[in-house]
Amino acid sequence: MSTAATGKGNEGRASVAHYFDSARQQYESQKLGMWLFLATEILMFGGLFCAYAIYRANHPEIFLYAHTLLDKNLGAVNTIVLLFSSFTMAWAVRAAMLGQRRLLIGLLAVTLMCGFGFMGIKSIEYHHKWQHGFLWGQRFDYAALEGHAVGHDAAADAAHDAPGGAAPGAEPDAGHAGAPARTDDEAGHVMAELDTAAEVSMAHGHAAATIPRNLHIFFGIYFVMTGLHGIHVLAGMIMLGWLLRRAIRGDFGTRNYTAVDLGGLYWHLVDLIWIFLFPLLYLIH
Amino acid sequence: MSEFGKPLDPSDTGTVFDEPGGADLHPHPVPLWLLAGVFGALIALTVATVAVTYVDLGRFNIVIALAIAAIKGILVAEIFMHLHWDRPFNRVLLLSAITAVALFIGILMLDSGTYLPDMIAGYAPGVTQ
Numbered sequence: 001m002s003t004a005a006t007g008k009g010n011e012g013r014a015s016v017a018h019y020f021d022s023a024r025q026q027y028e029s030q031k032l033g034m035w036l037f038l039a040t041e042i043l044m045f046g047g048l049f050c051a052y053a054i055y056r057a058n059h060p061e062i063f064l065y066a067h068t069l070l071d072k073n074l075g076a077v078n079t080i081v082l083l084f085s086s087f088t089m090a091w092a093v094r095a096a097m098l099g100q101r102r103l104l105i106g107l108l109a110v111t112l113m114c115g116f117g118f119m120g121i122k123s124i125e126y127h128h129k130w131q132h133g134f135l136w137g138q139r140f141d142y143a144a145l146e147g148h149a150v151g152h153d154a155a156a157d158a159a160h161d162a163p164g165g166a167a168p169g170a171e172p173d174a175g176h177a178g179a180p181a182r183t184d185d186e187a188g189h190v191m192a193e194l195d196t197a198a199e200v201s202m203a204h205g206h207a208a209a210t211i212p213r214n215l216h217i218f219f220g221i222y223f224v225m226t227g228l229h230g231i232h233v234l235a236g237m238i239m240l241g242w243l244l245r246r247a248i249r250g251d252f253g254t255r256n257y258t259a260v261d262l263g264g265l266y267w268h269l270v271d272l273i274w275i276f277l278f279p280l281l282y283l284i285h
Numbered sequence: 286m287s288e289f290g291k292p293l294d295p296s297d298t299g300t301v302f303d304e305p306g307g308a309d310l311h312p313h314p315v316p317l318w319l320l321a322g323v324f325g326a327l328i329a330l331t332v333a334t335v336a337v338t339y340v341d342l343g344r345f346n347i348v349i350a351l352a353i354a355a356i357k358g359i360l361v362a363e364i365f366m367h368l369h370w371d372r373p374f375n376r377v378l379l380l381s382a383i384t385a386v387a388l389f390i391g392i393l394m395l396d397s398g399t400y401l402p403d404m405i406a407g408y409a410p411g412v413t414q
Contacts, residue, residue: 022310023310024310024311027310028372031371031375032372032374032375032378035375035378035379036378038378038379038382039378039379039381039382040382042379042382042383042386043382043385043386045386046382046385046386046389046390047389049386049390050386050389050390050393053390053393053394054393054394054397057394057397057398058397072335076331076335079331080328080331083324083327083328083331084324086324086327086361086365087320087321087323087324087327087365089365090315090320090323090364090365091317091320093314093315093367094314094315094317094320097312097313097314098312098314254312255310257312261367264365264366265366265367268361268362268365268366269366271361271365272358272361272362275354275357275358275361276351276354276358278331278334278354279334279350279351279353279354280350283334283335283338283350284338284347285338285341285342285346285347285350
């Protein structure tokens with residue numbers, strides 16, 4: 001970036017690159033570049049939103065059932081954590097523009113802490129899904145789901161022992177991991193697994209009977225969308241750490257705040273995507 | 286916003302190099318009360334979007350959820366991301382990306398809607414068997 005650190009003795013000033021007419025033109029150009037990048041980010045997530053829309057339009061019952069396996073409260077808390085971090089980030093940009101160095105350092109630190117909080121809660125959620133076998137593709141553990149829905153009775157335990165039904169928390173199926181490509185046998189195995197799950201649910205009646213097939217489709221979409229978003233949060237945290245280091249060093253001031261401003265734009269976009277992910281994944285009605 | 290739209294006056298730029306990071310960089314800090322107000326509104330809308338899932342409105346549940354998300358998105362983009370005071374072209378970029386995604390999703394959904402969902406047995410969970 002051409003507003004690179006000016007170091008000591010030039011506190012709070014950005015140098016203007018020779019190919020810009022003025023500091024403002026440089027600032028506007030950098031901001032335009034950032035917005036162009038954010039537009040490509042929206043296009044990238046757009047592909048995933050498209051997958052979501054098509055699967056949900058074709059198979060609404062999968063989404064309706066599978067979303068109950070997510071923790072709505074943790075999702076709501078994470079939403080608030082991310083919104084709060086967006087607020088502190090916007091305030092940090094204001095502090096940078098006004099040259100409030102101590103406030104800027106504090107606000108960047110709070111924003112970074114919110115990033116850790118978000119990822120912490122996210123990892124609790126992921127761990128829970130992993131334990132219960134609510135995973136993507138062939139890793140989805142239908143037998144464990146029966147236990148989840150029916151309760152810990154004998155039949156549910158029997159389902160755990162059934163062929164193809166891995167115990168919750170077990171290591172990923174070695175046979176699947178080792179195979180380079182899906183064979184017909186494997187596909188048949190998956191189908192048998194699905195049939196086993198369906199039969200158990202038929203035998204049990206009540207809640208279990210309403211479990212739709214192919215729930216793994218929802219979790220594939222869930223993990224890719226929240227996972228890509230999580231990677232963006234991690235990237236944002238690295239960026240915040242870099243901004244924090246520069247703020248402590250005293251790089252920023254009333255005439256050099258571009259990096260904070262553009263970093264803020266990125267952090268807000270990550271928040272913006274979560275604003276749509278939360279109702280679409282956790283609040284299906 | 287209007288002053289951002291003006292073409293650069295070449296005669297203005299002479300002094301810039303004498304003063305790096307010069308006088309023509311005018312920061313526009315967003316008032317704190319506005320930032321706090323937007324944050325409050327975002328929290329209120331989050332509560333509203335959770336609350337509305339407890340009411341059965343049929344197909345309007347998803348419409349309301351997306352409408353609330355859109356309002357939240359506009360608040361974040363216009364105030365937190367400063368678009369309200371920026372050059373309009375930044376907003377054009379954002380809107381064009383959203384339009385491209387909307388076209389992408391819309392046309393593909395039209396396309397996928399024309400096919401039978403139960404072509405392959407066992408891969409059609411939408412059809413009760």
